Amino acid sequence: xxxxxxxxxxxxxxxxxxxxxxxxxxAKSKAPKPEVMQVGNQGLIDYAINTQMAKPINERLExxxxxxxxxxxxxxxxKLAAHGMQPSxxxxxxxxxxxxxxxxxxxxxxxxxxxxxxxPVNANTFLIIQLDSLGAIRxxxxxxxxxxxxxxxxxxxxxxxxxxxxxxxxxxxxxxIPVQGEWDQPPAYTNLNNALQLAxxxxxxxxxxxxxxxx
Amino acid sequence: xxxxxxxxxxxxxxxxxxxQTSPEKLMPxxxxxxxxxxxxxxxxxxxxxxxxxxxxxxxxxxxYNGDPIAALIGSAIDAQLRKNNPGRYTYTYGGAQQAVFIxxxxxxxxxxGVFNKVNLITTDKSxxxxxxxxILNFKTTRVAGPEQQYAISLTVEMTIKSPDKKTFxxxxxxxxxxxxxxxxxxxFEMQQxxxxxxxxxxxxxxxxxWYHNP
Numbered sequence: 476x477x478x479x480x481x482x483x484x485x486x487x488x489x490x491x492x493x494x495x496x497x498x499x500x501x502a503k504s505k506a507p508k509p510e511v512m513q514v515g516n517q518g519l520i521d522y523a524i525n526t527q528m529a530k531p532i533n534e535r536l537e538x539x540x541x542x543x544x545x546x547x548x549x550x551x552x553x554k555l556a557a558h559g560m561q562p563s564x565x566x567x568x569x570x571x572x573x574x575x576x577x578x579x580x581x582x583x584x585x586x587x588x589x590x591x592x593x594x595p596v597n598a599n600t601f602l603i604i605q606l607d608s609l610g611a612i613r614x615x616x617x618x619x620x621x622x623x624x625x626x627x628x629x630x631x632x633x634x635x636x637x638x639x640x641x642x643x644x645x646x647x648x649x650x651x652i653p654v655q656g657e658w659d660q661p662p663a664y665t666n667l668n669n670a671l672q673l674a675x676x677x678x679x680x681x682x683x684x685x686x687x688x689x690x
Numbered sequence: 691x692x693x694x695x696x697x698x699x700x701x702x703x704x705x706x707x708x709x710q711t712s713p714e715k716l717m718p719x720x721x722x723x724x725x726x727x728x729x730x731x732x733x734x735x736x737x738x739x740x741x742x743x744x745x746x747x748x749x750x751x752x753x754y755n756g757d758p759i760a761a762l763i764g765s766a767i768d769a770q771l772r773k774n775n776p777g778r779y780t781y782t783y784g785g786a787q788q789a790v791f792i793x794x795x796x797x798x799x800x801x802x803g804v805f806n807k808v809n810l811i812t813t814d815k816s817x818x819x820x821x822x823x824x825i826l827n828f829k830t831t832r833v834a835g836p837e838q839q840y841a842i843s844l845t846v847e848m849t850i851k852s853p854d855k856k857t858f859x860x861x862x863x864x865x866x867x868x869x870x871x872x873x874x875x876x877x878f879e880m881q882q883x884x885x886x887x888x889x890x891x892x893x894x895x896x897x898x899x900w901y902h903n904p
Contacts, residue, residue, distance in 0.1 A: 484865060614749075616761035646865075648843070649834065652744065677742065677830060684829070684845045685863040689892060 483582045484685075487634065487644035491600075492690050495559040498598040499634075502565035503548045504605040509536040511624060512608060515615040524618040532624065535664045536610045539671065544606055547630075547679050551602060554687060565596070571605060577640065584642055585635045593637050600643065604682070605631045609675070611667060612651055623659075626652045626670035628678040632686060648681040650674045717787045717879065720794035720886040726802050726894050728901040732852075733807035734799070734822040737814060738792045744832040745782040746840055747772075781840045781878055783831035783885075791886050792826060795893065804897065824897070825849040829861070840878050841866040842885045848893055850900045858900040864888040 511529040513522065548564060555562040569592060577588040585603075593601050607629040614621045627650065634644040652674045656666045772779050796808045805822065817823060827847040834841045843865040850858040866881050 617757070619761040619765070621761060621765050649838070650744065650832065651835065653747075677744065677832070681830060681832070681843060681845060681863065684861050685843075685865070687861065688863040689860055689896065 482586060482631075482645065482647070484647060485582070485642055485645045487686060487688070489689075491634075491643060492558065494599070496561055497600060498561045498563070499555055499600045499602055500563055500565050500593075500596045500598040501548055501552050501555070501602045501604070502569050502592070503544065504571045504603065505568040506541050506544050506606050507608060509539045509541070509610040511536065511610055512612045512627065513615055514612060515621065517615050517617060521615065521618040525613075525615055525620075528618075529613070531661045532611065532664060532667070535662060535668070536671075539609070539668070541606075541609070543675060543679065547683075548604055550679075550683060551604065551686070554683070558687075558690065562602075563598070565592070569603065579640075582642070585633055585640050589635065589640060593635075593640070596637070598637055601635050601637050601640075603633045603635070605633070607631055607647075607649075609671075611671070623654060624667060626654065626667060626674045628671070628674040630678045630682050632682045634686075644686060646682055646685040648678040648685075650678040650681070652677070717790045717882040717886065719797070720791055720883070720890050722794070722798035722802070722890050722894060723887070724891055724894065726804060726898050728898050729803045730822075730901070731806050732822050733809070733818075734805040734824055735809050735811050735817060736792060736796055736799075737811050737823055737825045738788065739812075739825065739827040740785060740788060741827060741829040742831070743782060743784045743828075744830070745780050745784070746833040746835045748779040748781065749836055781833045783833060783842050783844060783882065787882060787886075788828050788831070791890070794886070795826075795890055798890065798894065799897075820853055823849075823851045825851070826893070839866075840881055842881050844885055844889050846889060846893065848896050850897070852900075855900070855904065858896075858903070860896050860899075862889060862892040862896065864892060 511532050513525050513529065517525060552562040552564055569589075571587055574592070575588045577584050577586060589601060589603070609628050610626075611624040612627045613624040629647065629649045631647040632645065633642065635642055652670045654666045654670045658664070658667050660666060792810060796810055799805055799808050811817075814823075825848065827849070828844070829847050830843070830845045832843045834843070843863070845861060845863045847859065847861045864885055866885050
């Protein structure tokens with residue numbers, strides 16, 4: 476049943492901000508490879524054809540700069556410090572797929588069991604930034620694309636209490652932006668890249684703004 | 691060939707049908723249902739600024755069932771229909787919605803006696819420096835796609851300038867209620883109303899915080 480449930484966003488309570496000097500560890504997940512996400516009704520052969528046709532775009536997307544991702548982690552840390560908290564950065568990227576599931580209600584607890592990660596750290600709360608997906612989305616019917624690719628960036632932020640990993644905040648920024656002008660511009664795909672940069676900036680800013688909303 | 695002609699005909703008829711939720715209905719005025727303990731004889735400007743507006747597009751209603759010819763024909767018809775009338779297929783929290791919001795906020799401020807007078811402005815020319823200026827910058831408004839029932843995320847930065855206080859700046863981010871995979875029967879109008887009321891509550895709380903702080 477928990478596998479069928481949908482993760483819901485959760486607003487951060489004002490109580491959090493009243494606890495000054497709390498220790499927060501800020502971690503981020505391992506970044507996924509930027510790629511074209513093929514969605515729609517496709518058979519195996521269709522999928523293989525579409526993957527081959529998307530190869531030039533995928534080759535371009537693999538070169539997308541992801542240095543903004545550690546910078547986002549640092550931005551959270553700096554803002555937390557400015558609010559009187561004691562943040563620190565978790566030294567390694569988390570491989571979320573290799574961590575076990577928490578098998579708890581995912582709208583009260585983190586879906587992932589971070590016990591092994593949290594145990595050695597001395598902190599009151601644990602903030603996880605997860606880059607879910609990055610690149611472009613394109614819809615297909617069989618092997619026929621039914622639209623142009625759209626730039627896409629999805630980031631989820633979660634804050635958990637280190638005592639029992641109950642959820643204090645969650646926000647998912649799932650941003651898709653259509654390409655302005657011509658998209659099919661190999662090899663640089665300039666317009667697609669511009670749309671992607673906007674998607675990245677928007678997703679980042681939304682996650683930060685939601686966490687610090689009103690403060 | 692006959693099968694594709696019939697598909698072509700059906701797709702044309704289908705795209706003319708009324709869809710389950712419509713983006714074009716204008717949002718009703720936003721209600722402020724809480725109380726605020728701020729009452730001043732001052733006048734205020736409510737200065738509206740717009741930012742990034744990200745819209746959602748209604749997907750094609752047609753299911754091509756993997757039929758490539760139907761997909762080609764259907765996509766071409768769909769693209770032309772959308773080109774002819776883009777507003778019918780676009781879900782947005784743009785200028786029209788923001789105008790309703792900011793007018794509602796003005797009414798809420800007046801009805802609750804927060805300020806003696808409130809002027810809506812879109813430019814900072816000819817401002818009286820002795821009055822309060824509340825700048826509402828709609829930094830980002832984003833409408834998610836149909837898989838999230840066109841849920842809306844709003845980020846508004848409020849700056850309050852007053853001659854007798856420090857400049858007050860807060861950013862508020864709100865979004866619709868938890869996402870569900872199952873269609874809950876929420877119309878886009880309901881999404882707009884819910885998120886607007888949440889934002890109005892935050893902004894009025896912000897004004898209260900500004901007023902009660904030195």
